[in-house]
Amino acid sequence: MATTPAPRWQRLDHDERRRQILACARRLFSERHYAAVSTSEIAREAGVARGLLHHYFRTKRELYLEVVRALVRVPSHPVPEADDGRTVEEQIEDSVGRWLETLRRNRGTWLAANGAQGLGRDPEVEAILEQAREHAIDSLIVAIRPGDPATAPPELRAVLRAYSGFAEAASLEWLERRRLTREQAHALVVQGFFSIVRDALPAVERLAPQPGRASNGNRKINHVRKAVQ
Amino acid sequence: MATTPAPRWQRLDHDERRRQILACARRLFSERHYAAVSTSEIAREAGVARGLLHHYFRTKRELYLEVVRALVRVPSHPVPEADDGRTVEEQIEDSVGRWLETLRRNRGTWLAANGAQGLGRDPEVEAILEQAREHAIDSLIVAIRPGDPATAPPELRAVLRAYSGFAEAASLEWLERRRLTREQAHALVVQGFFSIVRDALPAVERLAPQPGRASNGNRKINHVRKAVQ
DNA sequence: TACCACAGTTGGCGTAGCGCCAATAACGCG
DNA sequence: CGCGTTATTGGCGCTACGCCAACTGTGGTA
Numbered sequence: 156m157a158t159t160p161a162p163r164w165q166r167l168d169h170d171e172r173r174r175q176i177l178a179c180a181r182r183l184f185s186e187r188h189y190a191a192v193s194t195s196e197i198a199r200e201a202g203v204a205r206g207l208l209h210h211y212f213r214t215k216r217e218l219y220l221e222v223v224r225a226l227v228r229v230p231s232h233p234v235p236e237a238d239d240g241r242t243v244e245e246q247i248e249d250s251v252g253r254w255l256e257t258l259r260r261n262r263g264t265w266l267a268a269n270g271a272q273g274l275g276r277d278p279e280v281e282a283i284l285e286q287a288r289e290h291a292i293d294s295l296i297v298a299i300r301p302g303d304p305a306t307a308p309p310e311l312r313a314v315l316r317a318y319s320g321f322a323e324a325a326s327l328e329w330l331e332r333r334r335l336t337r338e339q340a341h342a343l344v345v346q347g348f349f350s351i352v353r354d355a356l357p358a359v360e361r362l363a364p365q366p367g368r369a370s371n372g373n374r375k376i377n378h379v380r381k382a383v384q
Numbered sequence: 385m386a387t388t389p390a391p392r393w394q395r396l397d398h399d400e401r402r403r404q405i406l407a408c409a410r411r412l413f414s415e416r417h418y419a420a421v422s423t424s425e426i427a428r429e430a431g432v433a434r435g436l437l438h439h440y441f442r443t444k445r446e447l448y449l450e451v452v453r454a455l456v457r458v459p460s461h462p463v464p465e466a467d468d469g470r471t472v473e474e475q476i477e478d479s480v481g482r483w484l485e486t487l488r489r490n491r492g493t494w495l496a497a498n499g500a501q502g503l504g505r506d507p508e509v510e511a512i513l514e515q516a517r518e519h520a521i522d523s524l525i526v527a528i529r530p531g532d533p534a535t536a537p538p539e540l541r542a543v544l545r546a547y548s549g550f551a552e553a554a555s556l557e558w559l560e561r562r563r564l565t566r567e568q569a570h571a572l573v574v575q576g577f578f579s580i581v582r583d584a585l586p587a588v589e590r591l592a593p594q595p596g597r598a599s600n601g602n603r604k605i606n607h608v609r610k611a612v613q
Numbered sequence: 614t615a616c617c618a619c620a621g622t623t624g625g626c627g628t629a630g631c632g633c634c635a636a637t638a639a640c641g642c643g
Numbered sequence: 644c645g646c647g648t649t650a651t652t653g654g655c656g657c658t659a660c661g662c663c664a665a666c667t668g669t670g671g672t673a
Contacts, residue, residue, distance in 0.1 A: 166621055166668045188506040190419050204623045267504055276496060277417040309563035317554035317572060324549025334538035339588045343546060346587040350579035358575040359568045395639045395650055433652050
């Protein structure tokens, strides 16, 4: 009576195995930097042979880039929801609140993607982060200005990116260095947004290379400027 | 007549050789990420044997960290000079101008240190950047508030760090994405500073956990608040 | 129930890169 | 000019990565 021996390993669905490996890699890459994580360790963690990693992600680096893509799913700064008739103030207030809550829940993920500063240009990683951030800027533009965000003047995008850097740094003060309470971080990000849009943005537009380029289509922004204090 | 054969290699002073290797490593690490640069390549670039790298910097990683320390010598945001009797406004205006000029001259260095976002926490690198930034914050505090910067309330440091993130992002828009002219970047950073100190800072202080903690010693900040618009 | 084909999975080979150390040679000094 | 100091080299050992042929679990089929 030859009983069939117990399987030495389990055969998983392609996507499921891929997700499993990715999850382990994500955890390890979030804790330590690229060079300090070996493929053997990721494989051991996932309970598979090292060769399997190369089957799903050709190289260690491609696995890493896949992790980066997964990490930037958590937005780097507050993004308003679609316009629902509320005032811009309410939308911003609310989006910042929701965003901070998201950060708290995904603390580790977000810190890995935004809190850590590597060094040395890494074009592929930069491209991924860049794309995610520009996309988030689009949402911001839609909230404060009607029309297609693609037609927004570059100065506006630039100022909002500066604001984005402001919001990220402020959040780090709450999440990581704990020099701000959550309420303070909220107030700082919200007030910062309105101040920057009201004061800094027009200061930049006044110096536009081609005068008059950004002189129309700012109805909603002007509304913000008047509404805040 | 046995003429002495030409030396096959030159024996340099300890510090000089060290600087030379560091310079090559710095160039390579600025162009590519850590894993994409090999010690053999650095050694070849410097015209020395690979073993010599390990003599001066025990490991590849320590060499890398040394490069990081060298890179953060370029400040990440505008830092006023020592108080020279001018108004705060003049000092800020001037410091931003000087800072942007520094950035332009050290474009590659600064982009490598601040433009690139790696991924995965790297405590040692973070510690280096952290220290440099906090030190820069001190200079800012001295400019806008009398007394020892060490006694400044944490909220103030937090707000200035947020401003620092703002200034860095704004500078990237000028240096890298070229959506701002230099004049626009200047106006944005200066106006952003005053707006944040005038509007965002008090909003944060109002929510201080221990009421009244930050209620004194803000004479000069109040002066800024009144002076700007 | 037994067989079969597909593809998920393994294990090991070849190579490159890093850490280390003993031997070597350039340079200053008596 | 010889000698000691130490900057510098070259090679050994090990680990990690990329690749691939062989293996095996799994679901379908007669």
